[in-house]
Amino acid sequence: MAPKRKSDARKAPKAAKKSKIASPAPVDTPRLLSLDEVDALFQDLTTSKLSYNNLVKLLEQYPLIKEELLALEAAGSEEAVEAVETTARHLSLNLFKFFQDKLKTAALMLKSSQKEKEQVLIKWLRAKYDQFKGLVLEFIRSDLGYESSLQIDLLEIYLNLIKLESHHMNPNASDSYFPNLSFNKLCEALLTNENSEILSDGTCNNFIILEFIESFFNKYWDLQFYFMNDLNDSIVSWRAENEATNPEMLQAIYSNFLTIMKSSTMLFQTAKDFDLAELETLTSPPSAVTKSTQYKAQFSKTWLSALNYPLLPSQYKSTLLILHKRIIPFMTQPPQLMDFLTDSYNVGGVVSILSLNSLFELMKKYNLEYPDFYTKLYSLLDQSILHTKYKARFFRLCDVFLSSTHLPNAIICSFVKKLARLSLTASASGVVLVIPFVYNLFKRHPSAMIMVHNTSMDEAALKAYKDPFSLTEADPLKTRANESSLWELETLMQHYHPNIATLAKIFGEPFRKQSYNMEDFLDWSYESLLSAERNKRYKGKVALEFEEFDSLLRAEDVSEEPNTAYLEGWAW
Amino acid sequence: MAGSQLKRLKATLKANGLTGQTNIKKKGKSKAPSDTRRDDKEKVIQGIREEFNPFEIKVNRQKYDIPNKKVPVARPGISKQIGEDERKAAWEARKARHNKVGGLVDRRFGEHNTDMTPEERMLARFTRERQNESSKGSMFNLEDDDTDMLTHYGKSLSAKDSDLMISDDDDEATFSQKKRQYHETMDEEKPVKKTKAEVMKEVMAKSKFHKHERQLQHERNEAKMFDLNDEFDDVMAELNGVPQPKKPMFSQRSDKDREYDLQVKQLSLEKRAAPADRTKTEEELADERTKKMKELEDARMRRMEGLTNYDDEGEAKAADADDLDDEFWAGSDENEEDGFVIRDSDAEQEDSETEDEDRPKDFSGPNIMKIGDRVVSTGTATKNVPTLCPATHAEFLASLKDVDFAKQPRYVAKILDIYRPNLAEGNKAKIAVFGAVLIDHILYLADNETSQNEALPQVLEQLIAQLRGMSDVYNEALCEAFRSKTDAIHVRLKESQISGDTSVYPLVSDLVFYSLVGSIYSTSDHYHLVVTPSLILMAEHLEQGKVRTLQDVFAGLYIADLFLHYQRLSKRYSPEVTSFLERALLFLVPDATKIDVAGLQSVAEVSASPFCLAKKDKVVRGETLRLTQLYEYEVTVELKSALLLKTLALIDTACTVWREKTAFIEIVSSFVVLLKHLLKYQAHVPEVLVLLEKLLKLSKFSQDTHKPLTLQSHRPLAIATYVPKFEENFNPDKKSYDPDRERQEIGKLKAQLKKERKITIREIRKDTKFTARQQIKEKKADNDAYHAKMKHIYNSVSTVEGAAKNEYEREKKLRKNKR
Known part of the structure; x- marks a missing residue:
């Protein structure tokens, strides 16, 4: 039924053009009508059935308006744009009212009791x-070059039509009905919207979508349900069409999809169904929307298809960021994500760190086995780990992974040694994080303390001692870190920041503290260090440099002078 | 025992043989001595009394019967009676003295008020006196006068009273005498009431009389004047007639005498001999200097170790600041036009040329000044000689508009000179504000002056020297200025991180700012109010600043150099510097992609940089890295090589600073990798090889200290134990088993104090109750006496009345009968 209607809609304008019903203006070249003319046409339209042909003229306006708007926007004349928009708004509203009237009086419903002539009409x-709806969607989809409130209005009109359809276009009057098809078309129009621009976090800044989310999607559960319910096919077909030729489009679609999914509120956290009365809905949908299993199945399917898209790195990251909290709990079969996650974990770098969270979720809840997990985890400790902004996330998890007291000492030592080595070039926040982390590990695995206190060697052994630790060894069991020592942390006892230096000195003191609360140390930054400084007040005299310098800077080529300079090798 | 109390008493007395027949002889009983018997009798009677008066005795109830324990017995009735008696006696004594013996009430103002100054006190007394005078209640209330009068040694302080008591100087007149005198005077002056007409007449007569008097006086004066004028010539003639002693034409005294006089005069004027301060020898001065330096160095060491408490140091330094203060301004006296010792050849030259023209003594009115070799009239060019101390940088810039660029330091010196704190009040605060302006100005110059300006370095150096000179005296103001600058820079740094815009940060002025902090403040401190924030900022720059252009490398290298220079004494480690040097070197070396990433420490991925020294590029020397040119540099081989050489030099410095660190091998490991790589391409540069060899050598030495750590080799900690303590021979009566002798004593004293307090309170209560009771009793007695008296009077009156009535009746009857 649906495709047929669609084709009808496409044919309609042609048919309308050919229609011979008389109209005040010549039909051949449609032109942009003024507000008054539109009003006059509507006047006729509402008064007599004979002037229904005015509809054709009116519907023809949309492509014209769009062209005009594009041209005017390019020309940059705001007032003209405003005028055209007003006309268009007027037109749309009146058309909406007209069809609303028709829908309410069931004038669009075919019944066998009607006469043939009536049926034709x-x-x-x-x-x-249908043509009207198609035009509206086309308008919403297109990029006018600016944030047009007209598009938002049209979106609202379309959703109102869906609401009306749900009430008045019901094939069986007894059942409640949701106009799947119309809504699905809207979803497609939104996802393939041309207004989108992918942001740095992989989402988009499309104002229509944001409006849709804020005003409708988050409010009404039925929209959320049917969004998931019907989208899968479109997603799959888009992928099939564009994967090879136009991956940018798929990325744009994904960004829209991600934006909608990221901000929506979710039901069905548990397997329980809902009572329809508890939910806020736009239409009066059938009871299917309360079924958790159906929703979850569709949700899983849609997401799995969406994740097959060729994603941008930023999209990859933001998806992984929400995966364990917003996606896995709603899936029927979360282990289906395993391949995706394993792949991401193997990518390395930030993506691996981010996928760790979801992977851990799967391991915890769904008993996922991961071979050589610790080797892989160890490999994540590369030069960049202490410099990324996701380090807090990583160390939170790492803390969990390394908390088992059954881990071999060699693994713990390798982690500690590697972290200490990395902290030699880390930022202050990284160092602040590593010190209590290592302390906690020592507390939990006292046998690793040999790295700060090793008295097992005699004189001869000491003399011949050479650090056996291998930095390049990938397997944490074989690095021989447990025979090494943490000179790095001893060096950090002389860190330039007084508080960090003091913190590092805990390794030289009795381990009396039970453990550090890692949360206190995860989110330090230079900014927080500085703001801590800001609270310090002037008390007593500030110490001055007592050495005398003749000048501040001096280039080397004048160094034969007896004068002294603060800094040499630089010139003003 | 039955019967009444009396019967029982009788029976008891009898049973004890105290009543009835006393001389019954008992057989078989030996005679006891009469003395003992009498005592016995007393005792027995006492016992009987107690027995029959059970409420006289109070015994504390015992919970447990403890053998051999003396039970204290109290006689509340008796002790109460004793107390009552004592109180009564005291009360009587007090009453006897009441209203008979008096104290002195000090009614003077503010005598015990410490808040009032003597002047205020006197003023208050005076006002009060005047008020009393003006608001005297009644005209005739003579007695009241002296109640509120202020006196001194019995004399009134008011002017009016003093003339009434003129004759009292001899102190003999008693108060009554004075009073009498007073009454007399009052009597004499007592006005007789006159009519208005009389008064007016009197007034007119008086004025006429006075007028007449004046006229007479005037006439008399005129007559005298005439007489004098007439006689003047005569008098002059007389005077001229007197022969005058003739003066010698030449001094007759000899030269010797005159010389002698002169010498005497000189001697009298000459200063008395006093021991002069001995000029210190060179060695002594040097010694003093080294001593002072040693002191400062010791203080610095303490700060570096973080041993000094902030507060102590403040005090210790405060004294320091004072003597430095003197030196600071003493210097300005010697070197008036500058106020600072700027060891700059040019500046000195100028100093000698412009001896005291700049002294701003006479900037009122135009005069001609010679500056350098130009003759300038102050009326025009130097019209706005610094008469105001700029409070904002904009003001300062406006006032600098007419000042020659190279003369700016001199202008600043002038401001500092005019507003020397010892010249006027408030100058110190003004200059403190000016300090912040000066910082602003230095940074402004660094940013806004073109690098082509040849005078710029010198001007900047001189301004910085001046700022350094101020840093001691205006410590707090400059500290706050620097701290607020730090905040501002951080804001800009954040902004540039977000937007990636290098025109916001790093500016040349930021680099200059860090150097200013380093050159002014002690950077080796464990914690420092200014240095630590700027260290954090520099570290943030090194860590988060991207290395994308040669400019980035330039700024980063400069900051890294400063950072290392900050730590030249304290030798603290900074991961950020290591990381940055590594990245910078990686950025400059050719073919960076061929380097094995595993050997690097802070870089996970190597990408070929577009600005690296190409393989065929030879390192060119001679390019000076000019700070002010930071954003004007083109990408040239010269710049690249200069930066590369600088990086190598910095790695060298870093190695020197951190060579003692136990993790030295680890720190330099990636440098070794990079240098080995570089050596393949730039073997002809000697620095590379030299540095590499140095690193390897130092690493080898460092191997000796690279032994397993024994950080936990402190004494094992004792675990706190809690064993209950048992007391042998515990005695419940013993109040305390406290082993601490002192605490026990204190406890005892406390208990005693508490007890005493309670007793005293009880006594005071009893006293007040007694007093109240006594007062009521007295009042009652008074009332009773009064009533009795009144009754008696009534009685007597009614008796008299009755008698009179009787008499009247009798008389009446008598007269009736007579009629």
């Missing part, structure tokens, strides 16, 4: 109605 009207 209804069919024609129906075609016009």
Whole structure:
């Protein structure tokens, strides 16, 4: 039924053009009508059935308006744009009112009791109605070059039509009905919207989508349900069409999808179904929307298809960021994500760190086995780990992974040694993080303390001692870190920041503290260090440099002078 | 025992043989001595009394019967009676003295008020006196006068009273005498009431009389004047007639005498001999200097170790600041036009040329000044000689508009000179504000002056020297200025991180700012109010600043150099510097992609940089890295080589600073990798090889200290134990088993104090109750006496009345009968 209607809608304008019903202006070259003319046409339209042909003229306006708007926006004349928009708004509103009227009086419903002539009229009207919807969607989809409130208005009109359809276009009057098809078309129009621009976090800044989310999607559960319910096919077909030729489009679609998914509120955290009365809905949907299993199945399917898209790195990251909290709990079969996650984990760098969270979720809840997990985890400790902004996330998890007291000492030592080595070039926040982390590990695994206190060697052994630790060894069991020592942390006892230096000195003191609360140390930054400084007040005299310098800077080529300079090798 | 109390008493007395027949002889009983018997009798009677008066005795109830324990017995009735008696006696004594013996009430103002100054006190007394005078209640209330009068040695302080008591100087007149005198005077002056007409007449007569008097006086004066004028010539003639002693034409005294006089005069004027301060020898001065330096160095060491408490140091330094203060301004006296000792050849030259023209003594009115070799009239060019101390940088810039660029330091010196704190009040605060302006100005110059300006370095150096000179005296103001600058820089740094815009940060002025902090403040401190924030900022720059252009490398290298220079004494480690040097070197070396990433420490991925020294590029020397040119540099081989050489030099410095660190091998490991790589391409540069060899050598030495750590080799900690303590021979009566003798004593004293307090309170209560009771009793007695008296009077009156009535009746009857 649906595709047929669609084709009807496409044919309709042609048919309308050919229609011979008289109209005040010549039909051949459609032109942009003024507000008054539009009003006059509507006047006729509402008064007599004879002037239904005015619909054709009115519907023809949309492509014209769009062209005009594009041209005017390019020209940059705001007032003209405003005028055209007003006309268009007027037009849309009146058309909406017209069809609303028709829908309410069931004038678009075919019934066997009607006469043949009436049926023809209804069919024609129906075609016009579909054409109207198509035009509206087309308008919403297109990029006008600026944030047009007209598009938002059209979106609202479309959703109101869906609401009306749900009430009045019901094939069986007894059941409640949701106009799947119309809504699905809207979803497609939104996802393939041309207004999108992918942001640095992989989402988009499309104002239509944001409006849709804020005003409708988050409010009404039925929209959320049917969004998930029907989208899968479109996603799959888009992928099939564009994967090879146009990956940018898929990325844009994904960004829209991610934006909608990221900000939506979710039901069905548990397997329980809902009572329809508890939910806020736009339409009066059938009871299917309360079924958790159906939703979850569709949700899983859609997400799995969406994740097959060729993603941008930023999209990859932001998806992984929400994966364990917003996606896994709603899936029927979360282990289906395993391949995706394993792949991400193997990518290395930030993506690996981010996928760790979801992977851990799967391991914890779904008993996922991961071979050589610790080797892989160890390999994540590369030069960049202490410099990324996701380090807090990583160390939170790492703390969990290394908390088992059954881990071999060699693994713990390798981690500690590697972290200490990395902290030699880390930022202050990294160092602040590493010190209590290592302390906690020592507390939990006292046998690793040999790295700060090793008295097992005699004189001869000491003399011949050479650090056996191998930095390049990938397997944490074989690095021989447990025979090494943490000179790095001893060096950090002389860190330039007084507090960090003091913190590092805990390794030289009795381990009396039970453990450090890692949360206190995860989110330090230079900014927080500085703001801590800001609170310090002037008490007593500030110490001055007592050495005398003749000048501040001096280039080397004048160094034969007896004068002294603060800094040499630089010139003003 | 039955019967009444009396019967029982009788029976008891009898049973004890105290009543009835006393001389019954008992057989078989030996005679006891009469003395003992009498005592016995007393005792027995006492016992009987107690027995029959059970409420006289109070015994504390015992919970447990403890053998051999003396039970204290109290006689509340008796002790109460004793107390009552004592109180009564005291009360009587007090009453006897009441209203008979008096104290002195000090009614003077503010006598015990410490808040009032003597002047205020006197003023208050005076006002009070005047008020009393003006608001005297009644005209005739003579007695009241002296109640509120202020007196001194019995004399009134008011002017009016003093003339009433003129004759009292001899102190003999008693108060009554004075009073009498006073009454007399009052009597004499007592006005007789006159009519208005009389008064007016009197007034007119008086004025006429005075007028007449004046006229007479005037006439008399005129007559005298005439007489004098007439006689003047005569008098002059007389005077001229007197022969005058003739003066010698030449001094007759000899030269010797005159010389002698002169010498005497000189001697009298000459200063008395006093021991002069001995000029210190060179060695002594040097010694003093080294001593002072040693002191400062010791203080610095303490700060570096973080041993000094902030507060102590403040005090210790405060004294320091004072003597430095003197030196600071003493210097300005010697070197008036500058106020600072700027060891700059040019500046000195100028100093000698412009001896005291700049002294701003006479900037009122135009005069001609010679500056350098130009003759300038102050009326025009130097019209706005610094008459105001700029409070904002904008003001300062405006006032600098007419000042020659190279003369700016001199201008600043002038401001500092005019507003020397010892010249006027408030100068110190003004200059403190000016300090912040000066910082602003230095940074402004660093940013806004073109690097082509040849005078710029010198001007900047001189301004910085001046700022350094101020840093001691205006310590707090400059510290706050620097701290607020730090905040501002951080804001800009954040902004540039977000937007990636290098025109916001790093500016040349930021680099200059860090150097200013380093050159002014002691950077080796464990914690420092200014240095630590700027260290954090520099570290943030090194860590988060991207290395994308040669400019980035330039700024980063400069900051890294400063950072290392900050730590030249304290030798603290900074991961950020290591990381940055590594990245900078990686950025400059050719073919960076061929380097094995595993050997690097802070870089996970190597990408070929577009600005690296290409393989065929030879390192060119001679390019000076000029700070002010930071954003004007083109990408040239010269710049690249200069930066590369600088990086190598910095790695060298870093190695020197950190060579003692136990992790030295680890720190330099990636440098070794990079240098080995570089050596393949730039073998002809000697620095590379030299540095590499040095690193390897130092690493080898460091191997000796690279032994397993024994950080936990402190004494094992004792675990706190808690064993209950048992007391042998515990005695419940013993109040305390406290082993601490002192605490026990204190406890005892406390208990005693508490007890005493309670007793005293009880006594005071009893006293007040007694007093109240006594007062009521007295009042009652008074009332009773009064009533009795009144009754008696009534009685007597009614008796008299009755008698009179009787008499009247009798008389009446008598007269009736007579009629």
